[in-house]
Amino acid sequence: MTTLTPVVVIIEDDPPIRRFLRTGLRTQDFTIYEAATGKQGIIEAEVRKPDLIILDLGLPDMDGVDVINAIRAWSTVPIIILSARSNEQNKIDALDAGADDYLTKPFGFGELLARIRVALRHSTQTGAATNPEVFTNGDLTIDLHNRVVTIAGEDVHLTPIQYRLLTVLIKHPGKVLTHQQILKEVWGPSYQENAHYLRIYMSQLRQKLEANPTQPKYLLTESGVGYRFKA
């Protein structure tokens, strides 16, 4: 299932074509598994968990559409059809059964590769999961991806500056950040004199995040130096 060397299952009964595909695709850094029959192909598709299936419709033991159906019963892996049949209804049936593309023999190998790239592009798009990037500390969670802060499960609304201040602090957990460092990060380099802004906004953050704002658990003052976020 890696993207570097995608796994491809070839279901094709004709040995010369199989060999042609195998050698050609291996040079393109694919990992290849083969099957000569529909039954075997379905098993390979299950065992190998391929990123792509290349399926010849003209198999000896099964109708190609039935192979597609069998695979689609449990998988959305891209299926590219190779077929000697250029009959339009064959194409329609295969595509409607769940195939993603259909090439008529003879086909150019470069075109096959391009269509494989299209199919793989699609499946990586689908699988693009959102990375969590959630900071958790005690009953405080900061979801950087969603820009949502919760305390004990309750949503906390932070203004833009409050949120930026908090993210600057948790980017370096446990580390003492000087007033100047924080001011530069949150307000910009020309605000480094205004340390009292910081006090105001730290106070606001404590009011919102700390159970006991006068005895902060997370947002600690380092007198004469700056602030730090305690893990």
Place this chain on the structure above:
Amino acid sequence: MTTLTPVVVIIEDDPPIRRFLRTGLRTQDFTIYEAATGKQGIIEAEVRKPDLIILDLGLPDMDGVDVINAIRAWSTVPIIILSARSNEQNKIDALDAGADDYLTKPFGFGELLARIRVALRHSTQTGAATNPEVFTNGDLTIDLHNRVVTIAGEDVHLTPIQYRLLTVLIKHPGKVLTHQQILKEVWGPSYQENAHYLRIYMSQLRQKLEANPTQPKYLLTESGVGYRFKA
């Protein structure tokens, strides 16, 4: 954006073929928009927010690959190429530029329809991969497949932009989306300045979906940042 009558933009300079496609696809319950040049096609793609684009490579004013690139710069809408050129390198270039399929003229209309179904099937899969087809939240349900929104069992009529705005928000439940992100998704990349459009349509959505529009439960404002849909 609807699945019932998908919106298709046809970019084709030859009037007879355009007519053929238009009438043929209209009978299949597609909503059709047309463009005779690449430039116009790119504009239509942005304005109509189609579910699919059919693009002839042999346009008079631009190279087809450049049209693909212009659209792919901001959209992942499926693009099916029609071309008189059966040259393999043309196909490879178009597919690698971001096209999803490539048909050589003359082509069967049934095959085109089947390949359109493949393309649409895929784009609904991508959308539904992270979210169920029917989104439910409290007394609000959004049937993405049938494009039906109900609140407390009652059907709610939404205009196209209202619906798009809602789907963009619920695609990332709980996530704060910035004004620019939303504007780009709903109106297109050239509307990123018009944040007040967003306010108007958010207001309209709240009037229709929220029990108490002045105290929204779902459609929350993140002042200075954007909006989010709260689960």
Place this chain on the structure above:
DNA sequence: TCGATAATTAATGAATTCATAACGGGTTGC
């Protein structure tokens, strides 16, 4: 071409957020 629906402008008042001022509490060292 017309009529209905929707999108875009324009305009206004409300709400939020920000910068700044002001005040008070605590600590330290003389």
Place this chain on the structure above:
DNA sequence: GCAACCCGTTATGAATTCATTAATTATCGA
């Protein structure tokens, strides 16, 4: 003590951002 300093909190006007209504323009289907 008390002065100097640093810190925390509250208050307030200004600026920004937001919500809403209404009027105008554009669009699509019949």
